[in-house]
Amino acid sequence: MLRDFVEKKHYKFAREAKDWEDAVRMSCECLEEDGTVEGNYKEEIIACIKKYGPYIIILPDIAMPHSQEGAEGVHKTAIAFMKLEKPVSFDAEDPEKDAQLFFTLASCNPDQHLNNMSRLSELLGNEEVIAELKKAKDSEDLLRIQERYLD
Secondary structure, eight states, X not given: OHHHHHHTTOEEEESOOSSHHHHHHHHHHHHHHTTSBOXXXXXXXXXXXXXXXXXXXXXTEEEOOOOOTTXXXXXXXXXXXXXXXXXXXXXXXXXXXXXXXXXXXXXXXXXXXXXXXXXXXXXXXXXXXXXXXXXXXXXXXXXXXIIIIIO
16 A cells, blocks of 8 residues: 555655645645545545544544545545644544544545555554654655555
8 A cells, every 4th residue: 555655656755744734635635636536525524623623633643534435526535645744633632633644535436445545454454564653754754664564
């Protein structure tokens, strides 16, 4: 999966985001660049978070930005990875709602999406991989982590 991020250029490394909304927008940039999603998709995700709360925080330090199935502006099924050096807070009163690693989902093919989710679950279930991703600085680190833990 990490190799896929590198090959498709679906990754971003950044120092920080000014707030969680900025982080969500940043996490969608590489998906927008290749036409996987349109610019409105990031705003749909933000609107959903404002409506439902920070449902995208799936584990401490890990966010999975996504909108509803069949969201407008999604042209391909994909996952993108983003790492912030400085975590961003989704709830100032709950440090468990901070995120540093972002796995942004776009889905228009249910079977492919389920396969992506299965692969992502396997990756997220490996604490060593998560620890290494938090230290990663570039695409070379992603490939090294892939080779060491996932191949």
